Amino acid sequence: xxxxxxxxxxxxxxxxxxxxxxxxxxxxxxxxxxxxxxxxxxxxxxxxxxxxxxxxxxxxxxxxxxxxxxxxxxxxxxxxxxxxxxxxxxxxxxxxxxxxxxxxxxxxxxxxxxxxxxxxxxxxxxxxxxxxxxxxxxxxxxxxxxxxxxxxxxxxxxxxxxxxxxxxxxxxxxxxxxxxxxxxxxxxxxxxxxxxxxxxxxxxxxxxxxxxxxxxxxxxxxxxxxxxxxxxxxxxxxxxxxxxxxxxxxxxxxxxxxxxxxxxxxxxxxxxxxxxxxx
Numbered sequence: 394x395x396x397x398x399x400x401x402x403x404x405x406x407x408x409x410x411x412x413x414x415x416x417x418x419x420x421x422x423x424x425x426x427x428x429x430x431x432x433x434x435x436x437x438x439x440x441x442x443x444x445x446x447x448x449x450x451x452x453x454x455x456x457x458x459x460x461x462x463x464x465x466x467x468x469x470x471x472x473x474x475x476x477x478x479x480x481x482x483x484x485x486x487x488x489x490x491x492x493x494x495x496x497x498x499x500x501x502x503x504x505x506x507x508x509x510x511x512x513x514x515x516x517x518x519x520x521x522x523x524x525x526x527x528x529x530x531x532x533x534x535x536x537x538x539x540x541x542x543x544x545x546x547x548x549x550x551x552x553x554x555x556x557x558x559x560x561x562x563x564x565x566x567x568x569x570x571x572x573x574x575x576x577x578x579x580x581x582x583x584x585x586x587x588x589x590x591x592x593x594x595x596x597x598x599x600x601x602x603x604x605x606x607x608x609x610x611x612x613x614x615x616x617x618x619x620x621x622x623x624x625x626x627x628x629x630x631x632x633x634x635x636x637x638x639x640x641x642x643x644x645x646x647x648x649x650x651x652x653x654x655x656x657x658x659x660x661x662x663x664x665x666x667x668x669x670x671x672x
Contacts, residue, residue, distance in 0.1 A: 395451065395467050395471075395563075395609070396451060396561060396562065396563035396564075396565060396566050396609075397448075397450065397451060397529065397530075397560075397561030397562065397566070397601055397605075398566070398601050398604030398605045398609040398610070398625065399604075399609035399610065400448055400450075400451050400452070400453060400467065400561075401448055401605050401609070402605065402608045402609040403453065403467070403473060404446050404447065404448045404453055407446050407453075407473060407475070407498075408445065408446040410475045410496075411443045411446065411455075411475070411492070411498065412443060412444070412445060412446065413442065413443065413444075414442070414443050414492045414493060414494050414496075415440065415441065415442045415443070415492065415493040416438045416439055416440070416441050416442075416443070416457075416490050416491070416492060416493075417439060417440075417491045417492060417493055418439050418491045419434065419435045419438050419439065419488070419489070419490055419491070420488070420489040420491070421434070421435055421487075421488055422482070422486060422487050422488070422489070423487040423488075423505065425505075425508075426487050426488060426500075426502065426505060426507065426508040426509065427488070427508060427509055427510065427511075428508050428509065428510040429510040429511050429512070430511075433511060434509070434510075434511045437461065437511060438457075438461075438463075438490065438511070441457040441458050441459060441461055442457065442458040443455055443456070443457060444456045444457060444458060449523055449526060449560070450526050450527075450529060450556060450560030450561045451466060451467070451556070451560065451561060451563070452464055452465065452466050452522070452523065452526075453465040453466075453467075454517075456514070460513050460514045460515060461511060461512070461513060461514065462511070462512050462513070462514050462517050463509050463510070463511055464509065464510045464511075464512060464517070464521050464522070464523070465500070465507070465508070465509045465510075466507050466508060466509075466522070467502075467507045468502070468504070468506035468507035468508075469504045469506050469507070470502060470503050470504050470506075470507075471500065471501070471502040471506070471507030471508075472500075472501045472502070473498060473499070473500055473501075474498070474499040474501060475496055475497075475498055475499075476496060476497055476499055477495065477496060477497075478491065478495050478496060478497055480497070480499075482499075483499075483501060485501050485502060485503045485505075486499050486500070486501050487500055487501065487502050487505065488500040488509065525556075525557045526556060526557065526560045527555070527556060527557050527558045527559045527560045528559060528560065529559070529560050529561050530559060530561065530562065530594055530597040530598050530601060531598055531601075533559060533594060535587065535590060535591040535594055536587065538559070538590055538594060539585070539587045539590040539591075541558065542582040542583060542585060542590060543583050544583065545558075545581075545582040545583055546581050546582065546583055547581070547582055547652075548578060548579045548580065548581065548582070548651050548652065549571065549576060549577075549578060549579075549580045549581070549582045549585060549593075550567050550568075550571060550578035550579070550651045550652060550654075550656060551651055551652030552582040553567055553570070553593070553597075554567050554652060554654070561601070562597060564632070564654050564655070564656075565610055565629065565632045566597065566600055566601060566604070567656075568631045568632040568656060568657050568658070569596075569600050569629060569630060569631055569632055570593055570596045570597040570600055571593065571631075571658065571663065572630060572631035572657075572658065572659060572662070572663060573592075573596035573599075573600065573630075574589065574592040574593040574595075574596045575592070575662055575663055575664075576589055576592075576593060576663060577658060577663040577664060577665040577666065578649075578651050578656045578658050578663070579649075579651060579665060580665065580666050581666070584666050603625065603628065604625040604628075607624040607625040607628065608624055608625065609625055610625040610626040610629065631646060631657050631658065631659070632657055633655075633657060634646045634657055635647065635648040635657055639659040639661065639662055641659065641662050642659065642661045642662055644659060644660065644661040644662075646658065646659055647659075647660055
């Protein structure tokens with residue numbers, strides 16, 4: 394699933410191509426991927442201009458004229474493609490916005506988990522999924538995040554992947570951030586010290602900034618846009634490195650499951666507070 398750096402990469406690419414363009418018409422090949430009223434989505438969008446594109450957590454926001462906003466989430470494998478108007482429609486192309494510059498914006502989703510919704514800017518934070526979204530790593534103060542975690546007994550990896558608590562971190566950057574901070578992924582969140590929480594946030598910010606600069610990761614099947622391959626996957630130290638030697642101590646990485654997600658960690662560098670004498 395694309396995480397904050399991948400979505401930011403998509404945002405920057407789309408902003409370059411779409412800002413200032415107007416929507417002529419909308420085709421819906423799968424109305425279920427519109428989370429608001431599909432008929433309203435198709436009726437309202439024509440003649441609206443794309444003013445800017447922003448991001449919140451893993452969400453993309455297309456800011457339109459007349460106070461409208463399209464809120465989009467890519468989920469597992471959603472992708473946007475900016476194509477010539479005469480390009481053929483593909484099997485997994487679900488939503489198409491026809492533009493006034495001879496191009497169209499195509500939303501493709503093999504698994505069909507992602508989607509879009511249409512909202513008024515003035516009520517977006519109250520009526521959309523953004524109402525449940527937590528602060529990003531860049532927005533949290535160390536002390537405040539530490540205090541928030543004092544009430545959480547979940548494993549720390551599960552805690553930081555909860556988008557209502559801290560937004561933008563998924564499986565890849567959770568593994569990378571915890572490894573960099575020397576924190577075992579199963580450590581109960583409320584057992585972390587302020588110093589450990591500060592290290593976790595500092596490393597999450599650093600790693601995400603690096604990932605944004607490198608265009609994100611294209612691990613497995615995710616790709617941000619046609620012809621765009623992020624280079625961050627070449628810099629990942631822990632994620633999906635089961636049995637590979639830890640670059641810090643040389644001991645083989647191990648893989649377990651935390652919160653239903655595959656989790657790679659070094660049992661030497663990331664000692665468990667709950668079971669300190671076990672690897």
